[in-house]
Amino acid sequence: MALLDVQNLTFSYPESSTPALSGVNVRVEPGEFVVVCGGSGSGKSTLIRHLKSALTPHGQREGEVRYKGIPLSQVDLRTQAGEIGFVMQHPAQQLVTDQVWHELAFGLENLGLRLPDMHLRVAEMASYFGLQTWFDRAVWELSGGEQQMLNLASVMAMHPEVLVLDEPTSQLDPMAAAEFLHTIHRLNQQLGLTVILVEHRLDEVFPMADRVVVLERGKVLWNDSPRQVGQAMANHSLAVCCPVPMQIFNRAQGEGMCPMTVKEGRMWMEQYRGASQPAQSVSATPSAQSVALEAREVWFRYDRHGADILQGLNLRVPQGQIYALVGGNGGGKTTALSLFSGENRPYRGKISIYERNHDACRGEKPYKNTLGVLPQNPQTLFVRDCVGDDLWELLRDLPLSPKEQGQRLAQVVEQTQLEGLLDQHPYDLSGGEQQRAALAKVLLLDPDILLLDEPTKGLDGCYKQTLGHMLQDLTQRGKTILMVSHDVEFCACYAHTCGLLFRGRLVSEQPAREFFLGNHFYTTAANQMARKVFPQAVTVEDVVKACIQSK
C-alpha cells in the first residue's frame, strides 16, 4: 500500500482562472526518496502543501490525497502532526521559541508527551544531529544552516513516517546546503525514512533520489527514475539544473547509461580517451585600461582583541571585468567586500577606487554613481508595496529630468527583464525575481562598480544563466563587477578573473580558465570529470564541444 497517494488532484486558488494543479497523480511508497521539481509557478509548493491538512491552501479542489489508504481529511490532526513532518523554506521564520532546547521540544509538547519521553527524544535528536554543543544557545545566534538543521531535528523528534521539505536549502549557502541535503540522504538511507523534497539544486539531489517528479503548469510532466528523467529533460529548459555529467551526456548525444555523478561521468568519458585535443578558444578577457578597485596591504579585524580577518590583502580589480572572489567560509570574502563598500574601514592599508583614496570619496556621497552594492539578501532593499513604486521611489530623487528618468527606468527594466513584474509586491516574487528587482534598483543609480555578495544564492540553473548574461552585458558597457561567491560553476562560466582568498590573503589570482585548470579540488565538476581526457576543458560548454569534435 502506498504511504501517500495523490489521486487525480486538481486545485485552483480562489480568483484564479487557471488551475494551479490539474489531474496530478503521484504515489509515494514507504522508504522512497522522491524529488519534486519544476520552474517557478509550476505548482510544486501547492502540491506538497496538500500532503498535510494543516497547511493545505484554500481553494477549489477535486480528487484526493490518501495517507496509508485513508483520505487525508479523515486522518486526525494529531496523527498528521506526528507522522508527517514538514520543513519549509525560511530557516529563521519557522523557529517558534527562543532557545534551541525549547525548539526541539516544541512539537513534543504539542503532542502532549510525558516528560521522561521528551527527555529521551530530545537527547536522541540532539546526539544524532550533533546539536549538543549549541543546546543551550539562543536560536538567533545560529547561522542559517544551523537553524535549518535545528528545524529538521525538531521535526524528526516527533518521529515522522514521512518527511516533506519545501525548498529547504534555497536560503543557505552552497556548503550548508550540501550538508543539509546529505543529512536528509542519511536519514533516508539509515532510518528508511520516506522523503519528499522540492528542490532546484538538482545536481545535488539527483544521485540521492529514487524518483523524480517534474511539474509544469500544474501537470506532471515526468515521473520516473532520475536517469530516465534526466535524459527526457535534455531539451527542456530545466536541463541546465541537472547534474553536470548528465548535461554533458545529453548535449554530446552520448550513448549508453546516462552518468549522474562525477565518478560515473569519468568512466563514461573513457571512450573519448586518445581523441584529438580541440583547440580551446582563448577567452577574451577585456583588456584593462585602469584599475577600478584596489586594496593595498589591507588589515582588518572586527574586535580589538579578535583575530585578524584580513591579513595584508592585496587585490586589484581591473576596470570592465567580472572579478570573482572565491574561497571557503571564514576566508574573509564578505569582509573584503564590506571594506570596498565602505561599511567597514581597514585599520592598516589603503582601499582606493579609481586610484583615489576611499576616504577622499567618503565626503561626497560615495554610494552615488561610483559604487553599487547588492546585499546578500535582496529582500532588504525593498521599501514599497510594488516593484514599480519601489523603483520610482529611488528614481525620483536623482538629479535627472523627467524624460531622462523615464529612459533610465525603461532601460533598467529591459536589462533586468522585469517587464510583467512591476505591479507585484516584492515579497511575492520568487528568489530569482527578487534578485533581479534588487539589481534593477541598484542599477538605477547607474554605478560604475557593482559589488555582489553571493549573487547566485537560492537561484536555480535557469536564473543563474540569465544573471550571468546580465552581468556580462553590464561589463560590456564598461561596468566593473566584483563578486563574492561559493558557486564554482557560475564563476567558471562568467567571471573574467578569479581570486582565491584564504585566511585573509589572496592565495592565487588568475584569469578564470587558468585558475580552474590549475586547481585540483577547487574546480568545476566538468573539469573534474573530463580532466583525464580533455585537460583543457573547464565548463560544460568546453567538454561538450570537445566530445562532439572528436566523434
Add this chain to the structure above:
Amino acid sequence: MKDEFTRCHPGLNLMFYLFVMGITVFYMHPVLLAVSGVAASGYLVRLRGIRGLVRVFGLALTVAVLSAVINSMFSHQGMTILGYLPTGNPVTLESLMYGACTGGMMGVVILWCATWTKVMTSDKLIYLFGKGFPALSLLLSMVLRFLPQFSAQTKRVVAAQRCVGRDVGYGSIWQRLHKGVRVLSILVTWSLETSVDTADSMKARGYGLRGRTQYHQYRWDFRSSLLLAGMAGCGIVVLAGIMSRGLEMLYFPLWHMNDTTPFACLCYGLYGVLCWIPWILNMVEDWKWRYWMYKI
C-alpha cells in the same frame, strides 16, 4: 563565573526572592534592611564583579539619600525636632529616618533586582509561568524570539538602504523621518509575512492539539528540599519575631526600636543566613572543589 544559586531549581530561586524581598518591602526595619542590603551587595559582587556593584550601588544610594532629604523637607511629623527650615516648618528626626529607611528599602530592592536579572533567566520564567499559564509562557518565549529577529532585520534593511544612497542617518530631519517611516513600514510588512510562516510551522507541528505538556530540564532533588526547608525555617523565625513584637520598629510619633534581646539577635542572625544563602552556596561549593582538588 558559574553561580551555584542560578543552577538551583527555579522554584527555589523564586521562593528565595519571595522571602527576602517580601520581608524587605513589607517590614521596614533598619537592621533587617542593612543585613539585606549588605547581602545583596555581596551577591552582586559575586555575580557581576566590583564594577557591576558600583554601577548599581550608585543608583541605590542616590535613591536612599534623595528619599531621606525629600521626606524630611515635606513631612513634618514626629516629636524630635532637629531644626527649622527657612519656611518655618520643623525638620524632625522621625521623618528623616523614615525617609532614609524608605529610600534604603528601595535601594535594597534595586540591588536584589540587579541579581534577579542574572538569576531568573527567560527559560526559568517561562517554566514557572508555564505551570499556571501555558499560553502566556509560550507567548513570552515567542516575544523573546521575535525581538532580536526584528532588530536584526532592521539593521539589515538600514544597511541595505545605505547601499542605494538612502542612509537613514543622513539629511535633514524631515528627510530622515521620511526614510525612517519607509523602513518602519516595510518592517511591519516583513513581520506580518514572517508571522504567517511561523504560524504555519506551529500548525504543522501540532500546536493547538489538546493536552499540551511542558518540557523542562529542571530537577527537584533532595538538596532542593533541604534548601527550601532551611529557607522556610529562617523565614518563619523572622516572621515569628515580627508577629510577637520581638522585632519592632515605630517611626511616628516618636521613633522606637525593639531592644537587642537574645531573641532579636537570633532573628537578625537567621535573616542574615537567609539573605546570604546564594553566597554561602557558592562558598561551600568553592571550598569543596578546592578540597577535592587538593586530595587529588
